[in-house]
Amino acid sequence: MNKIQEFNEMHFSKDILFLGNAWDLLSALMLEKAGFKAIGTTSWGIANSLGFADGELIDFDKHLGIIKTIAKNVKIPVSADIEAGYGEDMQTIVENVLKTADVGVAGINIEDSLKKQKGLKEISKHCDLLSNIRTALENNGYKNFYINARTDTYFLKQNPLLETIERAKAYVESGASGIFIPGLIEEDEINEITMNISAPLNVLSLPGLTNCNKLKELGVRRFSFGNALSDKVIAYLEKNAGELLEFMDTSHLYEN
Numbered sequence: 001m002n003k004i005q006e007f008n009e010m011h012f013s014k015d016i017l018f019l020g021n022a023w024d025l026l027s028a029l030m031l032e033k034a035g036f037k038a039i040g041t042t043s044w045g046i047a048n049s050l051g052f053a054d055g056e057l058i059d060f061d062k063h064l065g066i067i068k069t070i071a072k073n074v075k076i077p078v079s080a081d082i083e084a085g086y087g088e089d090m091q092t093i094v095e096n097v098l099k100t101a102d103v104g105v106a107g108i109n110i111e112d113s114l115k116k117q118k119g120l121k122e123i124s125k126h127c128d129l130l131s132n133i134r135t136a137l138e139n140n141g142y143k144n145f146y147i148n149a150r151t152d153t154y155f156l157k158q159n160p161l162l163e164t165i166e167r168a169k170a171y172v173e174s175g176a177s178g179i180f181i182p183g184l185i186e187e188d189e190i191n192e193i194t195m196n197i198s199a200p201l202n203v204l205s206l207p208g209l210t211n212c213n214k215l216k217e218l219g220v221r222r223f224s225f226g227n228a229l230s231d232k233v234i235a236y237l238e239k240n241a242g243e244l245l246e247f248m249d250t251s252h253l254y255e256n
Contacts, residue, residue, distance in 0.1 A: 007038060007077035007106035008144050011178060011200040016216040019079070019202075019224040023049050027230070028070040028078075039074060040109070041067055043081040045230030054227075056115050060086040060096060068103035077106040079146060084111050090129055094136045101137060107146025109180055112167065113156070120156055123167055127174040134175030148202055148222075149176035154183030161189050165196045172199045178222065185209045187218055194219030 001009075010017045019038055020031030023045025031039060044054040046066050052058050063086070071078045080100050085093030093110075100108055110133070112126045113119075121129075130149060137145045149171040153160035168179040179197055182204035184190060194201050200221035203209065205228055212223055243252055 003077040003104075003106045004142065004144055004146070007079065007146055008177070010038060010077070011146075011221050016212050016220060017200075017222040018212050019222060021045065021225055021227070021229060022070060023227075023230045024066060025069050025073055027233075028074050032074045032076055036076065038077045038079065038106075039070060040079045040224050041070060041081050042227045042230060043083050044227035046081075048227070048230060048234065054083075056083050056086050064096075064099060064103065067100065067105065071104040078104070079107040079109065079148065080105045081109040084113055084115050085129075088116075090132055093129060094132050097133050098136055098140055098142075101140070101142045101145055107148060107177070109148045109150050111150035111152055111180075112171075113152045118156070120152060123170050126167075127170050130171055130174040130176055144177075146177045147175060148178045148180045150180035150182065152182065154181060154185075161192065165193060168193065168197045168199075172197060178202055180204075180222075182226070190215070190218045190220060 017038065018036065019040040020034070020036030021040050021042040022028035022031055023042050028039050043063070046063060047054045047058055050058055050062070067080045082096065082100055086096050087093035097108060097110070112121045114121060130147065133147060151164060151167045151171070153164040153167060157163055164181060171179060176199065178200040180202040181193065184193070184203050185206055185208060190203065201219065202222035202224060203215065203220050205223065205225040215223055240253070244250060
């Protein structure tokens, strides 16, 4: 079984897929060592590690280089967060997806947010993109490559439930393997969405939405913590760097 097949099957096992979100090789190796079954890169964390904010502000090839380093050095499947695809036109985005597949990942996250302006892409246009991505992957030997279609309705819309279900259904029909809905937190809405879409649902950890077992009961198949761990590490580094200068003493670096 190759990693693409392995990663696909993880979404249909008896256990929820708890994804470890990495932003560089060290974090990926530590997550693998801890026992995570798959890695998902975090675009936010990668951008921060290079001194940028999230939002496709870094060069795509530089971003892809980090993804490649992770994928080549861990034994578990890797899913790559490529935001909205780093392109203004369909051809560029499709080419970037193929480049991402070529570095050895088992899947991608791709979102429907606009990058140059606020708002979401039109449903029909995003469906065309997903359909073209799926066709290109199939034609280049990447059968069953996992397309996790992220919709940002819960970040950008008032009362987003009905539009979220509409988009999710359309994205699955257009070739998405699963649906990722960051910002979704209410249990009744999670349950309604899982009852109305025919693909695995991925949700993002947020305060109040943290427990894998509870999410499994609601029908969630995949759970990720995004940039939460990388933010925690950055805060730890900032705190300790400040203490070094404040106290002019390194003793706290050796405390358990």
